[in-house]
Amino acid sequence: MEEDSCRPFMFHSSSYMNGHIGFCGSIKQSPSDFVVTEIDTSGQLVTEITTDLKSKETLSEQLKICRHDCKIPRLSSPELCIEDSALCTAESVPPSTRGVGDFEDKNVFGWQPDKVATLDSLLDNSVCEQLRLFACNTKDTWNSKSEPAVHPSEFSLGPVLDKRTRASLHCAIRQQYPFLSTVTRCGEIMVKANQDYQELCHLVSEEEAYGFLKFLDARTEDTKFTFKPDGNKEHRKKVHHFISRKFGKLVETKSFPDSQQNAVVVVRFRERSGFQKRTNVDRREKQEIYAAFTLRKENLETLEAIGYLSSELGVLSSDFSYTGIKDKKAITYQAMVVKKITPKRLKELGKSIEKKGICVANVHSASQPLRLGQLQGNHFNIIVRNLKQHSSDCSASLKERTVEAIENVKVKKMEIINYYGPQRFGQGQNIQTDQIGLALLNEELVKAVRLFFTPEDTDDPVNKAKKYFLQTEDAKGTLAMLPDFKVREKMLLRALNRYGIDQEGCCRGWLSIPHSMRIFYVHAYCSKIWNEAASYRIKTYGTKVVNGDLIFAEEGTANSSLNAKVHVVTYAEEMADKYTINQVILPMAGYSIQYPANKVGEWYHERLARDGLQACKFRLPALQMNVPGCYRHILKYPHNLSYSFLKDNENEKVTEDSPLEDSVTSLSMSFWLDPSCYATVCLREIMKCDI
Template sequence: MKQDSDAVNVPACFLSNHEGFLGSIKNLIRDFVVTEIDITGQRVNTAEAAQTPACASSDGHSADCKKRSHHSVSLDTDESADCGVDVTIPSPGSFDLSVILGQSVSEELEHFVLTLKDEKPTKQELSLGCFPDKTHRANVHRAVRHRFPFLMTVTIQPEIRVREDPDYRELSQLVTEDEAEDFFRFIDAKVRGSSYTFGPDDDKDHRTVVHHFLSRKFGKLVETKSFHDRGTTAISVRLREQGRPKKRTTEERKEEDIYTAFTLCKENLETLEAISYMAAALGVLPSDFTYAGIKDKRAITYQSMVVKKVSSQRLKEKAAEFEKRGMRLSQIRSVSEPLRLGRLQGNHFDLVVRDLRPHGASANTHTRLAALVKEAVGNVEARGFVNYYGPQRFGSGQSVQSDRVGLALLKEDMVGAVRLFFTPEEGDDPQSQAKRHFLQTDNAKESLALMPLSKARERLMLRALNRYGTGPDGCTQAWLNLPHSTRVFYPHAYCSRVWNEAVAHRLTTLGHSVRRGDLVWMREGPKKVDDAAEASSPQIHVVTDQEEQEGVYTLGQVLLPMPGNTVKYPENAMGAWFQERLARDGLNDCRFRVSNLKLNLPGCYRPLLAVPRNLRYQLQRASCEGGGGEVSGGSSRKTDWQLNGTTAEGKQDSLMLTLKFDLDSSCYATICLREIMKCDL
């Protein structure tokens, strides 16, 4: 059972009204297995370690890598680098639209394209159909854009429409059609460090027009310049880097440019704890590791990672040492860039709930429990669950929750945030003793000697406090000593708590229907969709009176903003609620930036509801675990629930429930289970 603080962080507001049941999770580490689903829709523990480069042909050469007489795609890398690994822009032939869309829709799309070729600009659209599965939608968007760069994909969930991209038509009037197509493929690929060169153009005035167009339409993504080569002049376009890197020596640059990807399987370890150990063993910084998402501690988890400045050979040599600490590395290979946080589709869960029993004094029979499970799983499979942030987001089990630390940071109270960070748990374990000693003495050096080696974050903070002091400046340096992803975790935890309270208030006061002023995904209008995530830059629409009366939107389309400096708030009672809630914590004038710590919180939009996909479950007698003893089948099959399940002594075996399902990124399996079982876990 959870502590009171956890119950506050996750309000007791449910979506369905089934009875639920009791049970326990995470009795064993193997009862909770989390496998990351990468951006291509594959589970990372089954994905191929290396794909054949898209540019490779049967003779080992690439048509896309050959020089063209008029325009080219180039990469600013060593000549010896593989031309195809992780950097090649896929050719349109890489996607078979007849497979992705079906033959009839593919032919209809080809006909639609022909009608656009010779016509003036038009707003004509073609529907490609409805695609409920997010992975399928992403594949459709990617395939259509690569095959027809002059088309814009428009999402009206779950429907996808296509229309002509006006930016493409404008560019094709300035350069050749082939150049326009290749440029749009270059923009769509977003390959780090790549550049695109248009054909020779000795007309300065014309080059100026092209420069201005590219700056106006794509200035945030690219930078352009004209260069002279062998008596001709051409325009080169390069993707902008994030920030301006400092100058490095050739030797440093070669080392910095090494990236090695791998799949990490860890048991009973926090992601950051695992990273800290690997970093120390490899002689690099924790910040040299990048990952798509944080995974549970008390679980077996599989996730993708990339480490900088470490070769694949060196990582393989350390694999045996890491395995002794509960970390198994697989699929080790060289890549061209780090991972980005959020660069995943979601997670697959394999869960076991043990010791099932009804709520209250209900008859504890197998038949009764089977009926309760069937109803509960069916409701959540059909309707979803309230998309709360789970207790892990707030530092479950800590005396001081992470959201309180985040609030202090947002108020720029560095000393207060440090002291909250070092609030000890009850008990006399070494970590709590070290924290207690620091709060009582302000002696960071002595506290560091007491702090267990496994507590990487605490030790990083104490080292900085020992060096810079425990005043405001020293505490600021202590926070800066943590990786950015760790620093930003705490303000995010605060914003997550506010979001949890907001969704509970929204459902309690406005009910389960869509109301005027609610925020939803934009139903109409073009929306360019990035490969990584359809909703990475959502177009937000405010529900009107008429739309509320006509029931245009469903509750599953409603969003609530995560507080930040770029979001808009609902234009109904919820907008005022957010302002009052932030003011109550002294954040009515908060800019959601902590410049001293290089933190910026733009905010985001999170759906009220989440729905598990590919959900399967099975009931078994606990005594028969590992083979036989099946009581029920998956949720999509009707089952006869008639069996008594008694032992020779006349007592019933306890039942265990196994569940398998997928969730989108940032959705919590514990919250899904909470909705199914109707209890805090």
């Protein structure tokens, strides 16, 4: 990889952890020189996964047990966690017996207490009380005019294996607390603030928002919801637009005259054949279909490969889930799950996608999607070609320098600074992803769109389309020029064509892109700041653990929030050398993390201020993105490192006694890294050069 000459790279080349001299070489001269294979949570390479009959039978027996276990369990104490979601919480609103507005035909909520389980019957008293407190904190946070105290952004009810119990809990929580939303992740029910409720409260009264969301959740046929009379036509228009944008597939709205110059906005469900409220039995029968597979891609971005697959299968890019983004200029193997597609349909793709550099294997049924970070690590097989010594090094042979560098990391177990690698930022591109992320964080949405469509210095169809858009702002014309696999670009352009290229239109455009893709750019900016902070930390304090550093507390429990697991090193602990540098963590910028209580913390605040950002800036309700932040160890270590020398062009191993000719020798390396660690960063530390 060649470094972008127009823009400094994301970490300082002087920040190395090891004292060896190193050597030079080239990587990724061809995709086969850089092979990445994902390691699943059980420690197995995804290329070795098999779906034998025994495992299928075991799964079948487990499903039978779940179906026949009719008892609804009561849940024990939940776990609190902080993830990429809004830090919101709430005062309990007393349940309404009827709601707001004038309803016809049936009670708008369609709620039958004798037929639906209540929270008291599903949860222990202690869990109910913790849920109530979480709700109170949510509302307190919303109502607070000053910066609120840090509360967990999500509340976990813990694993709930029985699907009927999960369905009952989802309904009961949303009915009692409409300002909260629920989601199931790998069998675990998570409760968080309902951003739609908060946004609606800016347009109508809290009473109306409360009743409207209960109306939506009940989904009772032939019912209507009527907002209070409103004489402001522009305000009614905003209400119509909000409901259409958020719930347009489910309901429709219309204004009717009420009295004098007032009018009311009436909402009703769209007509559907056989429309009826889904029962728990219906939910089981209409479970989502998931197909799991191993994706092999060559010289493609992960999101680009997903774009090809979604186009072939006729599904959305957001229907695919994966554990992480893999390198572009490489051959990579990773686990992936797609919903709404059967394994049979996936297998029918056959050779139609191979010409795109894509192959699917190990296709089998799955019960749920994957989530980011759901892996043990990544295994790398890398060839470094064109080996040579640094220009200033003449005191030893190339072979001696190469062996010295690798053995220094392998045998002495020297750590490397855990930088985010150049592929995180789109290295070599005219506009890097962190620049788009900063524009989004500053809510400069028009600028972010123009950065997104900044072309590279080539004349391929994609870059021609981008140039045309920047010159003309003709979204419709640009759409016709783009190939189908450019899914993100097309989704954004369709929205811009419909809503315009002003601030509001660009906001709609970004919202048209799946959340995982939108947040990718913001995370790139946060990764850049982390890299700079890591360099500053090592330059300022070296490898000594000092007062104010952060580590993960040894006494942290599973039920602790993320910040509760973070310990600030004291002066006494510094003097006693209680901790080592490989325990030190640095925060990824966000609104809910704490910064080091030393010069590094001061650096964070100054650096973010330089970009116009403060902690509260990491909440972006207009884009439905919230970045609470997380923590990352400064140092990491490559596992199971092995190597051998090869003859160029033949890939034939060089024996130990063979002479090493600089012009014809390559280096083969194999190792694995923890999740979110970069092989290019590891190689940089070994070779002592930017690659």
